[in-house]
Amino acid sequence: MKYRHDMGDDERYAGGLDRILELVVLLNDDMTKSLAAQGLSVSRMTLLWTLRSLGPSPQRALAEALRVTPRAITGLVDGLVAGGLVTREPHPADRRATLVTCTERGTALLDETAGQQREFGRQLFAHMPVARFDALVAGLDDVLATLHGLGLVHQPGVTE
Amino acid sequence: MKYRHDMGDDERYAGGLDRILELVVLLNDDMTKSLAAQGLSVSRMTLLWTLRSLGPSPQRALAEALRVTPRAITGLVDGLVAGGLVTREPHPADRRATLVTCTERGTALLDETAGQQREFGRQLFAHMPVARFDALVAGLDDVLATLHGLGLVHQPGVTE
DNA sequence: CCATATCGTGACGGTACTTCATCATGTACC
DNA sequence: GGTACATGATGAAGTACCGTCACGATATGG
Numbered sequence: 001m002k003y004r005h006d007m008g009d010d011e012r013y014a015g016g017l018d019r020i021l022e023l024v025v026l027l028n029d030d031m032t033k034s035l036a037a038q039g040l041s042v043s044r045m046t047l048l049w050t051l052r053s054l055g056p057s058p059q060r061a062l063a064e065a066l067r068v069t070p071r072a073i074t075g076l077v078d079g080l081v082a083g084g085l086v087t088r089e090p091h092p093a094d095r096r097a098t099l100v101t102c103t104e105r106g107t108a109l110l111d112e113t114a115g116q117q118r119e120f121g122r123q124l125f126a127h128m129p130v131a132r133f134d135a136l137v138a139g140l141d142d143v144l145a146t147l148h149g150l151g152l153v154h155q156p157g158v159t160e
Numbered sequence: 161m162k163y164r165h166d167m168g169d170d171e172r173y174a175g176g177l178d179r180i181l182e183l184v185v186l187l188n189d190d191m192t193k194s195l196a197a198q199g200l201s202v203s204r205m206t207l208l209w210t211l212r213s214l215g216p217s218p219q220r221a222l223a224e225a226l227r228v229t230p231r232a233i234t235g236l237v238d239g240l241v242a243g244g245l246v247t248r249e250p251h252p253a254d255r256r257a258t259l260v261t262c263t264e265r266g267t268a269l270l271d272e273t274a275g276q277q278r279e280f281g282r283q284l285f286a287h288m289p290v291a292r293f294d295a296l297v298a299g300l301d302d303v304l305a306t307l308h309g310l311g312l313v314h315q316p317g318v319t320e
Numbered sequence: 321c322c323a324t325a326t327c328g329t330g331a332c333g334g335t336a337c338t339t340c341a342t343c344a345t346g347t348a349c350c
Numbered sequence: 351g352g353t354a355c356a357t358g359a360t361g362a363a364g365t366a367c368c369g370t371c372a373c374g375a376t377a378t379g380g
Contacts, residue, residue: 010281012285013285014277015297016300020183043367060326096327096377118170121177122170124173135296137176138295139299140179144182146283203336219359228337231361234359236335255358328373331373337365339364348356350351350353
């Protein structure tokens with residue numbers, strides 16, 4: 001039986017959320033800066049990354065994948081083309097559309113970034129006791145599942 | 161002794177980092193949208209939030225706190241003034257400077273946002289077993305400490 | 321063959337951030 | 351007291367991202 005609350009549940013939750021939000025701000029910032037060092041932006045990298053998993057795609061498909069308007073894709077692709085990371089090819093079946101395709105430089109850059117992430121993961125977690133790491137991942141999975149449940153997430157294929 | 165790795169450490173770390181990054185992207189996005197619903201942007205909200213903890217401040221101080229150029233502050237303050245959330249007052253001691261001050265509308269909006277965060281924290285964590293929640297927070301603290309150690313973080317007062 | 325939908329993009333507006341130049345003011349030093 | 355330099359804020363111009371609206375080119379169904 002408690003005679004006195006050291007901290008109400010709401011306070012505890014707030015503390016947890018604060019930590020998560022600090023992480024969000026910090027890593028978002030770091031992501032932006034790291035990519036800038038490679039001459040990329042988060043948006044362009046997202047597009048490139050999506051492109052690899054989709055394969056050569058018309059811009060319309062990319063717009064849906066990134067959940068932005070087709071107009072935004074035009075601009076992003078422009079930038080990536082200028083950087084030699086993707087090309088615009090004619091769509092073989094639909095002359096209205098263009099197929100955006102990753103170049104070798106594009107995939108090389110993608111691989112390089114993946115390597116950097118690996119290294120970053122090591123720096124973040126290598127010193128942690130296994131139990132703590134596993135508990136962290138379990139907690140994160142829980143939170144992510146909750147977010148999905150709250151409808152905060154956009155799974156491909158789910159019409160809103 | 162292990163005869164076979166189910167998963168190398170690097171793979172485990174990568175999985176952990178993936179979850180964190182998914183969270184970063186998701187919450188960053190949600191933050192942006194929630195604030196947009198209140199007619200604010202993340203930058204403006206950050207400024208407002210900083211202003212509350214600093215008290216009335218010259219724009220220069222805000223520039224350092226947000227780690228952007230003074231010129232960027234001019235624009236953000238312009239927007240907040242237009243929204244009636246802050247005012248520009250003359251600095252009593254330095255006629256070059258202006259003191260940015262939070263209005264009542266500003267603090268009201270800040271309080272409202274804090275309430276929404278509380279509610280969000282409840283939605284995220286209320287269903288979690290206490291042990292899992294605590295372990296998550298411990299893991300997050302560990303990660304945050306590591307990030308600080310990596311010099312990824314800008315504590316006020318630390319000259320780089 | 322024609323109406324309608326779709327693909328991509330030009331034009332335009334909004335936000336955020338930068339650098340550089342400028343003006344007003346503060347400050348230090350002779 | 352006056353001159354030189356530092357500092358606060360902002361105008362101008364440039365980059366990047368995103369949105370809406372309009373439009374031309376093409377596809378497609380009746």
